[in-house]
Amino acid sequence: MPVIPVQKDIPLYGPSGQPEENEIQQGMTPDCFLEASVAAIIRTDIKTITGMLGQPGDHHKINVTLHNPNGDEQKFEADLKNFNDRFVTKDSQCSWLAVIEDGYSQLLDSTGSPDVIHNGKGSWPELVLKAIYGPKVNVVTVDCTYIQSIGEKATSKPATFCTKHEDGQLIGGHAYTIHSANSTHLTLRNPWGIVNKNDWDKQVTGGKDVRDLGNGVLEIPISVAQEQCVALTYADIVTPAEISSSSLSSWSAVYSTLMKSESNAVASAEAEAEAAVAAATMDGTSGNVYTFSTLSESGSVSKRSVARHTPTMTRS
Numbered sequence: 329m330p331v332i333p334v335q336k337d338i339p340l341y342g343p344s345g346q347p348e349e350n351e352i353q354q355g356m357t358p359d360c361f362l363e364a365s366v367a368a369i370i371r372t373d374i375k376t377i378t379g380m381l382g383q384p385g386d387h388h389k390i391n392v393t394l395h396n397p398n399g400d401e402q403k404f405e406a407d408l409k410n411f412n413d414r415f416v417t418k419d420s421q422c423s424w425l426a427v428i429e430d431g432y433s434q435l436l437d438s439t440g441s442p443d444v445i446h447n448g449k450g451s452w453p454e455l456v457l458k459a460i461y462g463p464k465v466n467v468v469t470v471d472c473t474y475i476q477s478i479g480e481k482a483t484s485k486p487a488t489f490c491t492k493h494e495d496g497q498l499i500g501g502h503a504y505t506i507h508s509a510n511s512t513h514l515t516l517r518n519p520w521g522i523v524n525k526n527d528w529d530k531q532v533t534g535g536k537d538v539r540d541l542g543n544g545v546l547e548i549p550i551s552v553a554q555e556q557c558v559a560l561t562y563a564d565i566v567t568p569a570e571i572s573s574s575s576l577s578s579w580s581a582v583y584s585t586l587m588k589s590e591s592n593a594v595a596s597a598e599a600e601a602e603a604a605v606a607a608a609t610m611d612g613t614s615g616n617v618y619t620f621s622t623l624s625e626s627g628s629v630s631k632r633s634v635a636r637h638t639p640t641m642t643r644s
Contacts, residue, residue, distance in 0.1 A: 338587040340384055347377050349505075350543045351422055353521030358450060361490075362432060363519035364503040365456040365561075366425065368486035373507065373565060380460060381406075381424060392431025392480045396439055404434040408410040435459055453503055453561045466564040472557035475550050479509020489516055489553070489560035497535045497548065501585030507545065514553045518544040 342351060349367045354360060369377055382391035391403045406427040457467045470478065478487050493501040506517040521544045524535060539547040 333495050338421075338423040340381065340390065340422060340424050340427065340549055346374060347424050349421075349517065352425060352519050352523065353544075354519045357429065358430055359429060360503040360519050361451045361453050361488075362429065364505045364517075365453040365460070365486065367462065367517060367519060368453075368482070368506040369457075369563070370486055371507070372482070372484055373446065373487050373563075376460065377428075378423075381427060390427055392427055392434075394431055394435045395458045396435065397458075399463035402435065402438065404431040404438075405436075406430040424440055432456070432459060432623070450501065452559070453490065457561065457563045467561065468564055469559050469561045472486050472554055472560060474560060475514055475553060475557065476509045476511065478560045479514050479550075479613045482506040485565050487560065489514070489557060490559045490561070491556040492558045494556070497538050497552055498556050500556070506562075509550065512549060513547050513549050515541070515545065515547050516553075518546065520544055522549055527634055533595060596608060 330358055339361050342348060345372050348367075349370050352363050352370075354363050366377065380393045382393075384390045388408050392406055393401060393403050396402055407430075438640045452469075454467055454469050457465075463465065475489075481487060484488070487506040489504045489506050491498050491500055491502050491504075498504070498516075502518075504518055507515040507517060509515065521540065523544060523546045537549055537552045541547060
């Protein structure tokens, strides 16, 4: 007789009260492309993950917010009790990842896509990142000559690494989360949660150049990773560091030009403070009022107006 799983309630988040990368341990679901992408967002932009998940309501229901291929926001309802079977063997302390998987499956169903979560054929991180972020960020897939560059971006932008369908020192046909890179080595995380073996008893063949750092994290020479790499994908999120180093200077230059007749130090200081948290582009002018579109560090777009002879900026 089959064993009937013991029913138990699984909270949305574990003891920390938020998603943790090490809670991602792929198991038997063939969705490395999803789990590696989610792990990449947790590392660099965790508010996006917590923001896309509602709080459990009546009967353990919870909303998952995603975006369809047109960029439109859609909400899908997941039932925490649907995941009891999965957690009996894993003894998981949280359900947030399963909720995201369920919401993503519903998104695919609603758009007429094949069920790439459970059909074993896999998919690409690019589709997952677009579904989570929608149109507010640019999702970029590049070829493998940019490993070091993308690895360096991965400290502030969600980034993934996909392999060819052949095993080597990395798993073939698999998606990894990129942690970082330097001039010689790439650091990745396997969503299995372990470097060399998973629930299918699949073992990496060879691996003499792979350094196991624990919890699925590994370090590999870029030259070796290059042999198996098929694609690199990242979400081009504007970070405060980038804003302060590039957009700040151009934004301040425009503002200073507008204000130079005043020579107002207070206004200049305010411009720099505002620019430090927003990238702006000029939309146009009306009389002495200049209008900008601004992108906040959270990704929201708003309008901002500046009057030439007024030493303060006002939000419209």
